[in-house]
Amino acid sequence: MHERLDPRAEPPHRAHVPDLTADGPKGRAKRTRLALGAAVADGGWTLLDHPMLALDVAGSPAFLEPDAVVVHPDGSWTVVEIKSFPMLDGSADPAKVGAAARQAAVYVLALERVAAALATDGEDDGEGGEGEDGGVHGRVPAVRHRVLLVCPKDFSNLPTAAAVDVRKQRAVTARQLTRLTRLEDIADALPEGTCFAPDRPAGELVEAVERVPATYAPDCLAACELAFHCRDRSRADGAVATLGRSVRADLGGLATVEDVLSAAHGESGDPDDPAVAALRRAAALRAEALAGLPRIPAPAGAHATETTAGAHATETTAALQGVPACP
Amino acid sequence: MSLIATLGRMEAVRAGQAQPAATVCHRRLSARPLVFVPLTTAGEAGAPLGALVGTDPDAPRLLVVAQPRDRDLRFAFLAELADVVLPYIDGFAADVEAAERTETDPETGKRIKVEAELCADAPQLIVPSRAGIDFVRLLGRSMRFRRTAEQDPETPYPAPPRVPLLGRWLTHFGERARVPGSSLLLALTDVLGLHWTTGQSSLEDQHLGALLAWIAPPDGLSGARAALRAELARGADDQLLCPPAGPATDPAFDNRLLAPAIERYDRARTALAAAEDGLEADDRLGDLTNAEKAVRDLVESRTLPTWQAVWRGLDLLRELPEGAHVADRWTRDRWSFTAHRDRVAAGEPPQPRRDDAVTAANKLASREREQARLDAQEALDDPLVMAGRRLAGEAFAGEVVDVVMAYSESKRPSPRPLITVRTADRPHLGERAKVYRSLDGRPQTAEFVGTQDAGDDAVLVLRIVDKMGRGKEPEAGSVPERGDRLCFTLFEHDQRGGAKLPDPEHTPWTHGGPPGEEAAVAETADPVTEEDVL
Ligand code: SF4
Numbered sequence: 064m065h066e067r068l069d070p071r072a073e074p075p076h077r078a079h080v081p082d083l084t085a086d087g088p089k090g091r092a093k094r095t096r097l098a099l100g101a102a103v104a105d106g107g108w109t110l111l112d113h114p115m116l117a118l119d120v121a122g123s124p125a126f127l128e129p130d131a132v133v134v135h136p137d138g139s140w141t142v143v144e145i146k147s148f149p150m151l152d153g154s155a156d157p158a159k160v161g162a163a164a165r166q167a168a169v170y171v172l173a174l175e176r177v178a179a180a181l182a183t184d185g186e187d188d189g190e191g192g193e194g195e196d197g198g199v200h201g202r203v204p205a206v207r208h209r210v211l212l213v214c215p216k217d218f219s220n221l222p223t224a225a226a227v228d229v230r231k232q233r234a235v236t237a238r239q240l241t242r243l244t245r246l247e248d249i250a251d252a253l254p255e256g257t258c259f260a261p262d263r264p265a266g267e268l269v270e271a272v273e274r275v276p277a278t279y280a281p282d283c284l285a286a287c288e289l290a291f292h293c294r295d296r297s298r299a300d301g302a303v304a305t306l307g308r309s310v311r312a313d314l315g316g317l318a319t320v321e322d323v324l325s326a327a328h329g330e331s332g333d334p335d336d337p338a339v340a341a342l343r344r345a346a347a348l349r350a351e352a353l354a355g356l357p358r359i360p361a362p363a364g365a366h367a368t369e370t371t372a373g374a375h376a377t378e379t380t381a382a383l384q385g386v387p388a389c390p
Numbered sequence: 391m392s393l394i395a396t397l398g399r400m401e402a403v404r405a406g407q408a409q410p411a412a413t414v415c416h417r418r419l420s421a422r423p424l425v426f427v428p429l430t431t432a433g434e435a436g437a438p439l440g441a442l443v444g445t446d447p448d449a450p451r452l453l454v455v456a457q458p459r460d461r462d463l464r465f466a467f468l469a470e471l472a473d474v475v476l477p478y479i480d481g482f483a484a485d486v487e488a489a490e491r492t493e494t495d496p497e498t499g500k501r502i503k504v505e506a507e508l509c510a511d512a513p514q515l516i517v518p519s520r521a522g523i524d525f526v527r528l529l530g531r532s533m534r535f536r537r538t539a540e541q542d543p544e545t546p547y548p549a550p551p552r553v554p555l556l557g558r559w560l561t562h563f564g565e566r567a568r569v570p571g572s573s574l575l576l577a578l579t580d581v582l583g584l585h586w587t588t589g590q591s592s593l594e595d596q597h598l599g600a601l602l603a604w605i606a607p608p609d610g611l612s613g614a615r616a617a618l619r620a621e622l623a624r625g626a627d628d629q630l631l632c633p634p635a636g637p638a639t640d641p642a643f644d645n646r647l648l649a650p651a652i653e654r655y656d657r658a659r660t661a662l663a664a665a666e667d668g669l670e671a672d673d674r675l676g677d678l679t680n681a682e683k684a685v686r687d688l689v690e691s692r693t694l695p696t697w698q699a700v701w702r703g704l705d706l707l708r709e710l711p712e713g714a715h716v717a718d719r720w721t722r723d724r725w726s727f728t729a730h731r732d733r734v735a736a737g738e739p740p741q742p743r744r745d746d747a748v749t750a751a752n753k754l755a756s757r758e759r760e761q762a763r764l765d766a767q768e769a770l771d772d773p774l775v776m777a778g779r780r781l782a783g784e785a786f787a788g789e790v791v792d793v794v795m796a797y798s799e800s801k802r803p804s805p806r807p808l809i810t811v812r813t814a815d816r817p818h819l820g821e822r823a824k825v826y827r828s829l830d831g832r833p834q835t836a837e838f839v840g841t842q843d844a845g846d847d848a849v850l851v852l853r854i855v856d857k858m859g860r861g862k863e864p865e866a867g868s869v870p871e872r873g874d875r876l877c878f879t880l881f882e883h884d885q886r887g888g889a890k891l892p893d894p895e896h897t898p899w900t901h902g903g904p905p906g907e908e909a910a911v912a913e914t915a916d917p918v919t920e921e922d923v924l
Contacts, residue, residue, distance in 0.1 A: 281591035
């Protein structure tokens with residue numbers, strides 16, 4: 064940490080590692096807050112092993128547990144993230160580093176809230192004395208925007224570390240957080256009696272989930288457990304975003320596959336609409352280029368409506384048993 | 391994604407089957423490729439679990455690491471892999487043809503032609519997916535700095551003799567795969583995705599089974615349903631019917647089948663080691679053999695479907711005729727292969743961990759050049775790709791409606807005919823912009839003179855400026871005639887070399903200065919620790 068992020072500070076000979084155990088996430092978050100305040104007042108290096116942070120997400124508190132937070136002698140804080148993917152010759156898989164950076168950015172945001180709160184506590188306290196909540200005299204401790212990523216080195220189990228700048232991820236996450244619809248608002252929009260309790264019958268649950276508006280895109284597949292369900296629904300609706308988030312950009316207001324195709328083939332749409340005009344030119348150029356090729360016969364019985372797996376992903380999968388999986 | 395590709399995806403949704411994204415094959419498909427289907431161990435980043443490898447679709451060689459944490463077993467796996475891959479590569483090294491290469495004369499600094507050897511063909515490695523290419527690079531990196539007992543008798547864990555060499559070759563294949571349009575190492579999902587658009591997103595196209603399901607759905611099934619089945623369907627044992635193409639495996643397989651089998655193998659090994667007499671040892675050896683066979687069977691069951699899928703994919707691709715410029719790019723691959731063969735033969739050290747500034751800049755510049763070359767060649771070879779460039783205003787096709795002879799105003803007038811082309815395309819032409827058409831495979835240049843208004847279509851006047859011979863009158867066939875249908879591009883057909891970079895010895899200080907003495911020292915081997923994964 065000293066070498067990679069703060070070479071000008073005094074080298075750490077020993078560091079405080081406060082005990083953060085407490086009952087429940089709320090208790091632990093409070094302990095963390097106290098420990099952070101104490102560490103700043105204390106000067107020197109402090110390592111918080113698996114602290115607990117609270118962050119307000121869409122109106123309800125979410126508890127986060129970074130691998131570690133280090134308090135520098137100058138009172139600033141750094142998030143430490145430990146990952147299992149290897150750092151090979153000083154570089155690691157960019158996708159995985161990106162994911163780690165996004166994760167760390169959330170911790171940075173949460174820490175910033177804690178820092179701001181500590182500063183206000185300090186002010187309320189007046190008298191310059193240390194408040195019972197560990198206030199820090201109105202000075203907001205800086206949360207560093209370079210986090211420390213710790214990974215196995217090359218092919219070994221030895222640790223190595225690199226500083227990762229998360230400013231961009233932090234800004235993006237902050238924006239997303241403010242834009243998130245408040246959970247309460249979503250709940251208000253649902254019909255009375257909608258219930259997501261896992262002990263409900265499956266059909267009822269599916270119905271409940273269906274009522275929540277969702278905008279599926281293929282990136283959901285890597286991130287969300289509901290993805291296959293949402294994809295089925297999105298495909299059944301013929302939503303163009305099923306084919307990729309970027310697809311929508313070129314299509315103006317056309318939202319479904321059938322709308323796009325009929326506009327492209329001149330069956331619908333306003334020819335003066337630039338999106339429709341571009342589609343028609345694209346369709347004409349494509350047809351011209353393919354004119355020389357033999358037509359592919361469509362598989363027997365295949366039609367778009369067949370892809371409408373509908374709400375019951377499991378049923379669809381079940382219906383497919385008995386057909387060879389790997390064509 | 392271009393609008394044409396987007397439309398292709400939607401047509402695929404409607405038709406229930408993938409649609410063509412190309413009318414020719416844009417990559418060289420070797421008559422005898424080496425297919426490599428590796429698996430890795432979950433949780434031990436990069437530790438190989440096994441692989442199927444070989445050139446005969448009916449006779450893959452199965453390699454298995456029964457306990458991936460065991461260094462000796464891993465080394466045995468790598469040695470076996472070397473026994474398959476290196477003879478395959480060597481098989482292409484000896485068959486050479488004479489060729490010419492341009493080099494800079496060290497004394498005069500002029501570009502001169504020198505006689506050189508060029509391998510008549512090159513080896514080709516096929517892996518199922520992009521992650522497979524990354525794994526080839528990882529294997530290459532882990533092996534090329536290893537020391538064998540012969541190189542260094544003191545080395546704590548000597549690698550089997552041919553393993554470092556395999557590492558250098560895999561590194562070369564992995565690096566070459568970064569060059570746009572190269573075919574030395576291909577990921578099948580990428581190549582299939584280049585030639586077909588499916589009714590799913592490009593993200594989902596990374597799943598080889600789903601991609602093939604869209605391209606060639608089994609009888610009576612739509613692509614969408616077949617793909618869904620390939621992705622999700624599980625058998626009675628809760629295992630995926632179509633295992634992932636790897637190298638990563640399905641967690642349900644890891645936990646329910648693989649982990650117990652490896653545990654059983656470990657127990658059998660411990661028991662054998664503890665055997666007290668020959669009779670007992672014989673017995674326990676039998677147990678160990680059975681336990682090992684169980685792991686082998688498991689690995690085979692997860693790789694064989696992918697192995698077959700890869701060959702099926704290759705068969706589908708082979709039905710497409712090869713693009714006209716593919717042979718040209720393959721020649722570059724052959725040069726690259728020949729050059730690496732020579733470096734190995736000359737006893738040069740393995741590729742460094744990190745390139746020096748000049749090498750890195752050179753690589754980057756050549757990749758940019760190759761990308762531009764590839765973009766141009768694919769468009770020229772394939773009307774469907776050209777359609778995308780026409781839609782983007784980077785090319786136009788039309789009919790010649792008028793030809794007027796004209797001459798340049800110099801002492802020896804040369805032909806400068808004016809042609810008028812009517813097109814429905816909307817090229818982005820600036821004043822005196824240069825445009826190119828292919829004349830018997832060579833680019834002929836014309837200059838944009840002006841446009842006439844003609845309602846919906848554009849009528850463009852162009853002046854042809856070259857490739858008409860040396861005489862006052864143009865050579866026969868070198869000037870378009872009225873009624874010809876032509877396609878002009880705004881991009882050049884050939885890529886010239888970019889700005890010349892200094893030799894490594896003259897690296898400017900802004901880029902770290904000349905490599906100096908540290909670079910002369912051979913790279914050291916990686917330190918070995920007890921818990922290495924590769
Ligand atoms: S898959 Fe998940 S993230 Fe995506 S739309 Fe559905 S619920 Fe939302």
